Amino acid sequence: MNIRWTRALLLTLLLATPAVTAQRLPSAAPATVGISTERLERLHRGMQAFVDRREASGVVTLLARDGKVVDAHAVGAADVASNRPMNVDTLFRIASMTKPITSVAVMMLLEEGRLQLTDPISRYIPSFENMKVVTKNDAGVDTLVPARRPITVRDLLTHRSGLSYGFIDRGPVGDAYRKGGISDGLTTTEGAIGDNIDKLARAPLVSHPGAEYHYSLGVDVLGRLVEVVSGTPFALFLRERIFEPLPMTDTGFDVPEDKWSRLATVYSPDANGAIRPMKDPESFGNTHMSPIAYYKAPKKYFSGGAGLVSTAHDYARFAQMLLNGGELDGVRLLGPKTIELMTTSHTSDLPPGSAGGGGADFGLGFRVVTDLGGTQTLGSEGSYGWSGIYGTTFWVDPKEKLVAVMMVQRYPGSPVASAFQTLAYQALTTMNEETRAPATRSSR
Secondary structure (H helix, E strand, C coil): CCHHHHHHHHHHHHCCCCCCCCCCCCECCHHHHCECHHHHHHHHHHHHHHHHCCCCCEEEEEEEECCEEEEEEEEEEEECCCCEECCCCCEEECHHHHHHHHHHHHHHHHHCCCCCCCCEHHHCCHHHCCCEEEEECCCCCEEEEECCCCCEHHHHHHCCCCCCCCCCCCCHHHHHHHHCCCCCCCCCCCCCHHHHHHHHHCCCECCCCCCCCCCCCHHHHHHHHHHHHHCCCHHHHHHHHHHCCCCCCCCECCCCHHHHHHECCCEEECCCCCEEECCCCEEECCEEECHHHHCCCCCCCCCCCCCCEECHHHHHHHHHHHHCCCEECCEECCCHHHHHHHCCCCCCCCCCCCCCCCCEEECCCCEEECCHHHHCCCCCCCCEEEECCCCCEEEEECCCCEEEEEECCECCCCCHHHHHHHHHHHCECCCCCCCCCCCCCCCC
16 A cells, blocks of 8 residues: 555544534525425424334434525434434434435546546446346346446446446346445445455446446445546545535544444334334345444445435535535535536436436436426426435425435335425425426426
8 A cells, every 4th residue: 555545544534523613504594485484393293203103213304495504403312222312413324325425526527637427437447347247048047248338437327337236136146246245335344445346347237338227336436436536545535525625524434433422323113113223233135234334443445325424414515515506605516517417317218217216317426306297296307316225315406496404314114205305395385486497298
């Protein structure tokens, strides 16, 4: 390991507790931005109901409109056994809500001219040369054939690379992941990012690059891409280029010991549906999870797809930067045209619903709503966001100038997110008519 990388690894650990004072978005009275205080009480009662039914230990919700936080609310407990209350500064494992942050890091390098979306990933990570795809021959037997083309950076951002997750794929590709010891990023992982990514490259693809959408470890590959292209360890790149500039002082891959008391406990439903603390580690079929992996330091594996811990207020700053077209408080991470490209559908050529669920497609790191009626939920076409396996979710609604963040720690099957979306939107009493398009029949 060279001096630069040794120094960087040490700095990554030291920077887990930044000296920068925590900052929040400015606040405003709900009525000043077209949100009803009385209707926000419905949101609060709805979240409390999940706690009362023992479907969640506690929940934090945050709504910001016109760049101002109008509601940040916590219910329940961060840890039931110790009766530690949930609060708006509680730390959460955000899992796949790491992916949009990693995607922003990649696009920062694109803006600097250091990579292109059409670049084959093998240009930067040679182990991805000559990939093979699992397919069935005429006799119905699984066989390997050469990939029709290389995996590109865009394929990884849109989950069209042909990679998968071991806990999702039940076929030969998932078997290869499990036999190869390929980490999904949800457990303590030996080795560095490059080690796991090289193992991933030795496994076959589930489909030809570009042909289909398969939610995957592709964003972990992008984390490795960031450090190869930038020459900086991935965790340090995020710290220096995103978390410190915004700033997001409670976001990182490690939780320092003086913040352990702020980290929410993860819960799982028992046989009767009531929550109980998740074991560490614990397996749910092929899904292997270790809540302790998110704060046990030191470590060398920093998952670009699942590894971060954050707070509702920190993540709201990231989301507001996106809504502002790549800038927050005078700090610009990306240009507005880059944000536009990221939040545009890149999967409209695939079967409807295959890439983002009903009424949605996938952009460069985000689910993008393209047909509001198809979603069967309150919202806006053009809104975008993502969620995490422990139940967290966020979205950005450019039409309504709205940022929404919900944090909870439960797996599997968190029921909170869909209720949060309905209760958040019902609280709006005005609509942004300037950007509201007339109703049209979907092109689908």
